[in-house]
Amino acid sequence: MCSIFQITCDGAFFNRCLDCFLGKAAYIRNLQDNLDALETELGNLIARKNDVMRRVVDAERQQMRRLDGVQVWVSRVDSVKTEADQFIRDGSREIEKLCVGGYCSKNCMSSYKFGKKVAKKLRDVRTLISEGVFEVVADRAPESVADERPTERTVVGLQSQLEQVWRCLVEESAGIIGLYGMGGVGKTTLLTHINNKFLESPTNFDCVIWVVVSKDLRLEKIQEDIGKKIGLVGDSWKSKSVEQKAVDIFRSLREKRFVLLLDDIWERVDLTKVGVPLPGPKNTTSKVVFTTRFIDVCGSMEVDRKFQVACLSEKDAWELFREKVGEETLQSDHDIDELAQIVVKECGGLPLALITIGRAMAYRKKAEQWRRAIEELRRSASEFAGLGKEVYPLLKFSYDSLQNDTVRSCFLYCCLYPEDFGILKWDLIDCWFGDGFFGESDRFGAENQGYDILDTLVSACLLEEVEDDE
Numbered sequence: 001m002c003s004i005f006q007i008t009c010d011g012a013f014f015n016r017c018l019d020c021f022l023g024k025a026a027y028i029r030n031l032q033d034n035l036d037a038l039e040t041e042l043g044n045l046i047a048r049k050n051d052v053m054r055r056v057v058d059a060e061r062q063q064m065r066r067l068d069g070v071q072v073w074v075s076r077v078d079s080v081k082t083e084a085d086q087f088i089r090d091g092s093r094e095i096e097k098l099c100v101g102g103y104c105s106k107n108c109m110s111s112y113k114f115g116k117k118v119a120k121k122l123r124d125v126r127t128l129i130s131e132g133v134f135e136v137v138a139d140r141a142p143e144s145v146a147d148e149r150p151t152e153r154t155v156v157g158l159q160s161q162l163e164q165v166w167r168c169l170v171e172e173s174a175g176i177i178g179l180y181g182m183g184g185v186g187k188t189t190l191l192t193h194i195n196n197k198f199l200e201s202p203t204n205f206d207c208v209i210w211v212v213v214s215k216d217l218r219l220e221k222i223q224e225d226i227g228k229k230i231g232l233v234g235d236s237w238k239s240k241s242v243e244q245k246a247v248d249i250f251r252s253l254r255e256k257r258f259v260l261l262l263d264d265i266w267e268r269v270d271l272t273k274v275g276v277p278l279p280g281p282k283n284t285t286s287k288v289v290f291t292t293r294f295i296d297v298c299g300s301m302e303v304d305r306k307f308q309v310a311c312l313s314e315k316d317a318w319e320l321f322r323e324k325v326g327e328e329t330l331q332s333d334h335d336i337d338e339l340a341q342i343v344v345k346e347c348g349g350l351p352l353a354l355i356t357i358g359r360a361m362a363y364r365k366k367a368e369q370w371r372r373a374i375e376e377l378r379r380s381a382s383e384f385a386g387l388g389k390e391v392y393p394l395l396k397f398s399y400d401s402l403q404n405d406t407v408r409s410c411f412l413y414c415c416l417y418p419e420d421f422g423i424l425k426w427d428l429i430d431c432w433f434g435d436g437f438f439g440e441s442d443r444f445g446a447e448n449q450g451y452d453i454l455d456t457l458v459s460a461c462l463l464e465e466v467e468d469d470e
Contacts, residue, residue, distance in 0.1 A: 030115065030119070034115065034118045034119050034122055035087070035088060035118055037122055038084055038087065038088060038118060038121060038122045038125065039088050041122060041125045041126055041129065042081065042084045042085075042088075042125055044129055045077060045080070045081070045125050045128055045129050045132070046077075046081065048128075048129055048132040049074060049077045049132065052070065052073075052074070052132060052134060052137060053074070055134075055137045055138075056070060056137050056138060059137060059138035060138065063140075064138040064139060064140055065138055065139060065140070066137060066138045067134075067136065067137060067138060067139060069134075070134055070137050070138070073128070073131060073132060073134075076128060077128055077132070080121070080124050080125060080128060083121060084121050084125060087114075087117065087118050087121055090114070143207075144199060145198050145199065145203070145205060145206070145207060145208055146195050146196070146198040146199055146207075146208035146210075147195075147208075147210065147229075148195075148196055148199055149192050149195055149196060149210065151189060151192040151193060151196065152189065152355075156312070156316050156319045156320040156323065157186075157312040157313065157316035157317075157319075157320065157351070158186055158189065158190050158193070158309075158351075161190060161307060161309065162190060162193050162194065162197070164307065165177065165179070165190070165194060165289070165307055166194065166197060166201075168305050169194070169259065169287055169289070170201075170203055172305070173304075174287075174303075174304035174305040175278070175279025175286070175287060175288065175304050176279055176287075176288045176289075176290075176301060176302060176303045176304050176305075177287065177288070177289045177290075177303060177304065177305050177306070177307070178289075178290055178291075178292060178297070178298035178301060178303040178305070178306040178307070179191065179289065179290065179291045179292070179306075179307050179309055180291070180292050180293065180294065180295050180297070180298055180306060180307075180308055180309065181293070181308055181309035181310060182293060182311075182350075182398065182460075182462065183293055183398050184350050184351065184352035184353065185309050185310065185311060185350060185351060185352075186309055186351045186352070187263075187264075187291035187292075187309045188263055188264065188291060189351075190291075190309055191261055191263055191289065191291050194261065194289065195208060195210055195261055198259070204257055204285070205257045205258060205259050205286075205287075206256040206257045206258060207229060207230065207256055207258050207259075208258070208259045208261065209225070209226050209229045209230070209258060209259070209260050209261065210225070210229075210261045210263070211225040211226065211260070211261065211262050211263070212225075212263045212264060213262050213263065213264055213265045213266075213269060213290075214264050214266070215264075215266045215401070217265070217266065217267060217269065219242055219270070219273055219274055220242060220245075222262075222269070222274050223242065223245045223246070223249060223274055223275065224238070226249055226253075226260070226274070226275075226276070227245070227248075227249065230249070230252045230253065230256075231252075232245075232248055232249065232252065242273065245275060246272075246273060246274060246275030247275065248275065249274065249275030249276065250275040250276070250277060253275070253276060253277050253286070254277045256286070257285040257286055258286045258287075259286070259287045259288075259289065260276060260286075260287070260288045260289070261289050261290070262288065262289070262290035262291070263290070263291050264291055264292070264293075265290050265291070265292050265297060265301075266292065266293070266294070266297070266401070267297065267300070268297065268300035268301055269290075269301070271288065276288070279304075291309075293398055293460060294459050294460055295308075295458070295459045296459045310349075311348060311349030311350055311351075312349040312350075312351060312354070313349065314344075314345075314349070316349075317344050317347065317349045317354055318341065318344050320351065320354050320355065320358070321340065321343070321344045321347070321354045321357075321358045322340075322358075323358070324354065324355055324358025324359050324362065325340065325358045325361050325362050326362055329361070329362055329363065329364065329365055332365035332366075333365060333366060333367045335367035335370075336365070336367055336370055339367060339370035339371060339374065340361075340370065342374055343357060343361070343370070343373065343374060343377065346374065346377045346378065357373075357377075360373075361373060398460055398462060399411065399462070401460075402456065402457075402460065402462075403456065406437055406438070406439075406453070407453050407456055407457070409437055410432055410437055410450075410453050410457070411457055411462055411463070413428075413431065413432065413435070413437075414428070414463065425450075425451070425454055426447075428450075428454070429446075429447055429450030429451065429454070432446075432450055432453075433446045433447075433450065438450070
């Protein structure tokens, strides 16, 4: 007796199995065609990418920024190309496995998997070609908050002041900040580091505007520099009057959180006439910071905070000088270290003098050269290498800018006293009166004039007031 098994096969199920088999077989049957097509389409994709990149490079030369979508597409193209190249290299080995005229394989599973991957990569390449049509590849890069300005590394001794002023800018409600000190002390350097710090540290300010004012105060020049930063340019705007420009500047700046940096002002700058919204109780989000040689200017500008940029301490002065001269020179002769400290003292803590002389002495490795340099500094500092061009004009400019010959003569009289000597005010005024500087017969009037002159010299940072002086 035997048993008979009967298996019934549903037609629909059979068709699905057949379709599945034929579909998988197609990956093997079409492998050669798909590899050829992949190589051709990959060439088209690379050509499309090269066209796009030429447009991107041209745009970036015009200070534009490539779109994020373009960058993502380029990255995908690079990735797909790497994979497609590998498939094309491996293709010859897989083709050798085919048999029966390419309709079957000696290793069906291997050829099927490889053929499926090739077909998918071909679809990816064609998709990227269709997606690589860009009407616009770049746009205008957002303008940075501040324009980076060239400067030396942070000068020794200024770092603590930089941090003080920065805290005042970003944390306190002070709207107008004044930095005052004598010429060559590092005010512009400090202001430059403040400007550049806006590029390193995130803040809530929309723009930082740098303007060099100088002694020749011209409102039109200040307005032009501000206009360049906020987009007010063109012949039509330049032809407007100061009053019209002020209106335009005010309309633009009142909508922004700005920092206005004014370098080297010698007298009050009327910010209202310029068009700058005044920082104050109703505008605590914007700031004005300026440098000046005169403490009186801080008063006329109605500052909320002022910082004196003073000469360096002995320790900081020596550190700065050593940095500029270099250890190799200082150690080249056992006498040079001691002589170098004498040179530092002759500089009086003035950073510009320390830097200039330090560079000049960097390669003088004989003690005798340093002794001659000290003699030259004491005899006529303006003739020392570099000082005549870089330091002396700054100091002479402050001297020449004093009000009249009487004030200048009174200042020169102070040279009769020893270096770092504490002079009593009333004693100095008495000497001025005795030498007939005032032209006043009335002693009381002369004394008042003398105190006014002292205030002028202290304000110009040419004399330093000692706290316990009477």
